[in-house]
Amino acid sequence: MRFVYADNAATTAVSENVKNAILPYLTEQYGNPSSLYSFGQTAFRAVEKARQQVADALGAKKEEIYFTSGGSEADNWALRAAAKLGEKKGKKHIISTKFEHHAILHTLAALEKEGFKVTYLDVYENGIVKTQDVENAITDETCLVTIMYANNEIGTVQPISEIGKICQSKGVLFHTDAVQAVGHIAIDVKEQNIDMLSLSGHKFHATKGVGALYCRKGILLENLIHGGAQERGRRAGTENVPGIVGLGVAITDMTAHLEENAKKVSALRDRLFEGASKISHSRINGDRESRLPGNFSMCFEGVEGESLLLMLDMKGVCASSGSACTSGSLDPSHVLLSIGLKHEVAHGSLRLSLGEYNTEEDVDYILEVLPPIIERLRDMSPLWEHIMEEEAKKNA
Amino acid sequence: MEYSEKVMEHFANPHNVGVIEDANGVGEIGNAKCGDIMKMYLKIENDIIVDVKFKTYGCASAIATSSIATDLIKGQPISEALKLTNKAVVEALDGLPAVKIHCSVLAEQAIKAAIADYYTRQGLDPELYVGKLDDCCDLHDHH
Numbered sequence: 312m313r314f315v316y317a318d319n320a321a322t323t324a325v326s327e328n329v330k331n332a333i334l335p336y337l338t339e340q341y342g343n344p345s346s347l348y349s350f351g352q353t354a355f356r357a358v359e360k361a362r363q364q365v366a367d368a369l370g371a372k373k374e375e376i377y378f379t380s381g382g383s384e385a386d387n388w389a390l391r392a393a394a395k396l397g398e399k400k401g402k403k404h405i406i407s408t409k410f411e412h413h414a415i416l417h418t419l420a421a422l423e424k425e426g427f428k429v430t431y432l433d434v435y436e437n438g439i440v441k442t443q444d445v446e447n448a449i450t451d452e453t454c455l456v457t458i459m460y461a462n463n464e465i466g467t468v469q470p471i472s473e474i475g476k477i478c479q480s481k482g483v484l485f486h487t488d489a490v491q492a493v494g495h496i497a498i499d500v501k502e503q504n505i506d507m508l509s510l511s512g513h514k515f516h517a518t519k520g521v522g523a524l525y526c527r528k529g530i531l532l533e534n535l536i537h538g539g540a541q542e543r544g545r546r547a548g549t550e551n552v553p554g555i556v557g558l559g560v561a562i563t564d565m566t567a568h569l570e571e572n573a574k575k576v577s578a579l580r581d582r583l584f585e586g587a588s589k590i591s592h593s594r595i596n597g598d599r600e601s602r603l604p605g606n607f608s609m610c611f612e613g614v615e616g617e618s619l620l621l622m623l624d625m626k627g628v629c630a631s632s633g634s635a636c637t638s639g640s641l642d643p644s645h646v647l648l649s650i651g652l653k654h655e656v657a658h659g660s661l662r663l664s665l666g667e668y669n670t671e672e673d674v675d676y677i678l679e680v681l682p683p684i685i686e687r688l689r690d691m692s693p694l695w696e697h698i699m700e701e702e703a704k705k706n707a
Numbered sequence: 708m709e710y711s712e713k714v715m716e717h718f719a720n721p722h723n724v725g726v727i728e729d730a731n732g733v734g735e736i737g738n739a740k741c742g743d744i745m746k747m748y749l750k751i752e753n754d755i756i757v758d759v760k761f762k763t764y765g766c767a768s769a770i771a772t773s774s775i776a777t778d779l780i781k782g783q784p785i786s787e788a789l790k791l792t793n794k795a796v797v798e799a800l801d802g803l804p805a806v807k808i809h810c811s812v813l814a815e816q817a818i819k820a821a822i823a824d825y826y827t828r829q830g831l832d833p834e835l836y837v838g839k840l841d842d843c844c845d846l847h848d849h850h
Binding site: 613614615617618621625634643653654655658691692693694695696697 | 715718719725735739740741742743744745762763764765766767769
């Protein structure tokens with residue numbers, strides 16, 4: 312049976328370049344970057360080279376990059392630090408959106424318990440925040456605007472440059488969770504007036520367990536972990552040297568091939584949309600144009616997402632869904648609800664996220680197995696029966 | 708969260724899927740908002756369930772519980788089918804993840820709803836035989 316990995320928004324395969332770059336640091340180059348002898352300094356130089364690579368990819372300075380364990384840590388850190396700075400000035404208002412990743416939403420919920428006020432902006436039917444809403448929401452109390460670069464479920468890309476401009480003119484810190492965007496679309500933190508940015512290595516062919524926080528020079532970043540001089544004394548703990556080396560290589564490779572990758576991957580994605588849209592009672596989630604190159608998100612009425620993805624799994628296709636049953640809770644994903652989908656429609660969601668390693672054959676295979684699975688599930692679905700009855704009534 | 712082999716087996720190849728055209732007891736429980744609906748069709752002769760079929764909209768465990776529950780009551784007298792508990796359904800599937808227990812309750816309730824419909828069609832008060840049925844979304848409290 313064919314194996315098709317179409318869940319690149321969840322994680323990606325480690326690239327050959329990354330693997331080769333990491334290997335020496337798993338074997339002979341095991342020195343501690345904090346050690347002063349030259350064996351340790353080799354590891355130190357490797358970490359600093361990666362820091363420069365990450366900075367270059369984002370248009371930042373080397374000393375503005377802090378390595379973390381991943382995107383969630385970077386998000387938690389950024390929000391905590393910005394809140395602390397706000398609190399010192401007596402500003403306890405934060406602006407965000409309804410469809411952020413839980414690393415943001417749950418940190419904001421924790422801050423709310425500590426007395427912060429949070430405005431969660433609408434993202435409308437197309438899954439894109441309105442810059443005017445951001446501007447209107449800013450008050451004298453606002454200490455931070457945090458809005459994701461691109462959504463992890465529906466892939467919609469936010470007007471980050473415009474939001475950056477507004478925040479800069481109002482003197483409010485601007486953080487963006489760019490976990491889904493880095494390595495896939497062009498980012499320049501200076502040009503876009505981004506003060507803080509979170510990224511995660513395994514979303515673009517580095518390994519799991521490594522990420523980074525960009526924090527503009529001049530912003531006092533609160534210490535996250537005490538006990539050592541690593542990461543300018545802000546985050547103690549011996550560095551994940553192999554992971555960091557891989558992150559540097561991955562971000563350099565991806566940035567060098569940004570345009571050709573986007574062209575290739577979005578062409579595959581469009582082929583997928585075109586084929587899957589032929590399935591009746593289906594809809595594309597989120598804006599069709601302003602979205603990540605590899606993101607495909609659709610809802611199919613009358614079927615439930617978990618069943619759909621498990622049946623795809625039986626055919627060798629790795630996919631994802633925002634149904635309640637896959638989240639382990641009652642409600643379908645907050646992202647799908649935030650764009651106004653009804654519960655019963657959101658339960659039938661399917662996310663396929665393509666990457667550079669996918670091929671046309673992969674897409675054609677998905678388009679071959681998907682329609683019969685949906686048909687089979689609809690055949691045994693009383694909900695589908697109800698939908699058909701309703702339609703027959705309307706047409707009568 | 709992981710499903711047992713038994714659950715995956717019943718999900719991949721569910722037993723008794725479909726409709727009984729001349730069913731004399733039909734029950735539907737759950738709603739679309741919650742993400743699961745089960746519809747049971749019974750053919751009852753002389754108080755024996757001679758045939759049973761189902762249609763289910765929902766996750767893998769909802770489909771698997773429907774499948775095994777129909778297996779368990781097929782050929783049984785009504786009195787036995789009414790004794791089927793969600794616990795027995797869970798055991799027959801070699802367990803369900805905690806967040807999916809409500810699916811087994813749904814299967815138990817769907818069978819009861821179909822039997823209640825049978826009694827109603829016979830001109831009898833179903834509550835005397837089947838008792839009160841739970842509302843679907845309350846079932847989720849079993850999480």
